[in-house]
Amino acid sequence: MTHIQMPGLIDPHVHLREPGQTHKEDFDSGTAAALAGGFTAVLAMPNTQPPITDEESLDAALRLAQAKARCDVGVYVGATANNATAAARLAGRAAGLKLYCDGTFGSLRLEGLASLQAHAAAWPAGRPLAAHAEGRSLAAVLLLAALYDRPVHICHVSRADEIRLIRKAKERGVRVTCEVTPHHLFLSEDDIPRIGPGRSEVRPRLATPADREALWQNLDVIDCFATDHAPHALAEKDGHEPPPGFPGLETALGLFLTAVAERRLTLGDVVDRMHTNVARVFGLASQGDTHIEVDPDARWEVRAAEMNSRCGWTPWEGMTLRGRVRRVTLRGREAFADGNVISPPGSGRILSPETLETELEEA
Secondary structure, eight states, rough: OOOOOEEEEEEEOOOOOOOTTTTTTOOHHHHHHHHHHHEEEEOOOSSSSOOOOOOEEEEEEHHHHHHHHHHHEEEEEEETTOOHHHHTTTTTSSSSSEEEEEESSOOOOOHHHHHHHHHHHSSSSSEEEEEOOOHHHHHHHHHHHHHTTEEEOOSSSSHHHHHHHHHHHTTTTOOEEEEEEEHHHOOOOHHHHOOOOOTTOSSSSSEEEEEHHHHTTTTTGGEEEEEBBOOOOHHHHSSSOOOBBOOOOHHHHHHHHHHHHHTOHHHHHIIIIIIIHHHHHHOOOOOSSHHHEEEEEEEEOOGHHHHSTOOHHHTTTTOEEEEEEEEEEEETEEEEEEEEEEEEETTTOOOOHHHHHHHHOOO
């Protein structure tokens, strides 16, 4: 049995559903799923209930994460029509600012260009600004990045015209990075009959096979692979108004290692987009003595019943994947081994500039 060692994976885009919807996931179950998938750090989105948009809601979320997280966690602040100044004051404690420019799960969608301009001007240029921006919204965000000469990160790019526009922007010197999810790289609208109409609801929607192929053809433009882990209970996905989102933390590495075995990717491609580039884009310091051990030849069948995520389903059910996480070491301590999560709740650290400064002072 051959094991390979990789750095701890970092997911810049997860939904851990706490506070407000812990029947879907919480900081405990979500970070357990992260460790099982080889992730030692995750950045959690702010479209919770209530959403994380001010000091009070950020404080509450960080307290919950500190008490329950099993791996390291950062928490985003969400942009609203009237919190540009207040949100900017929280930049030192947040993983970044999230702009919701298109339809999503929750109540944080921004309407109008004025709000985007206000946040682009107020949010510190040295801190991550991440945008859910599709189609024309993407063009608007790229224009603001150029006008304000500030970096922006585009979340879950899914279509050919979008990845090509990002390529053009990069070629013109716009300070833009982007991420793509496993489901947009490995699934398309052709998979909806197999998955089911409710379970296949996701934002951005599953695109055409041509869109999916365009993502692969423009791999050099893609900075990060992000799961957009967005769990909902199975009864909700099978209900009359299924909410959008897929779980993904425990299957992402297996999907990408399967692509490595098929020679669609290299192991270096995976490390770059699931560790190195994520740390660079989001300004994350090294976790120190942290790595994962993977059996690249192990074949395993995806079964939701065996997973740590609370949601109880996966769009990859029954698929055989290649490559299995065997062990995770986080800051010198065993966090996951042979299918078992070892790190207890509360053992993860909060990721933010302020906590990094405190650690450096203590060192």
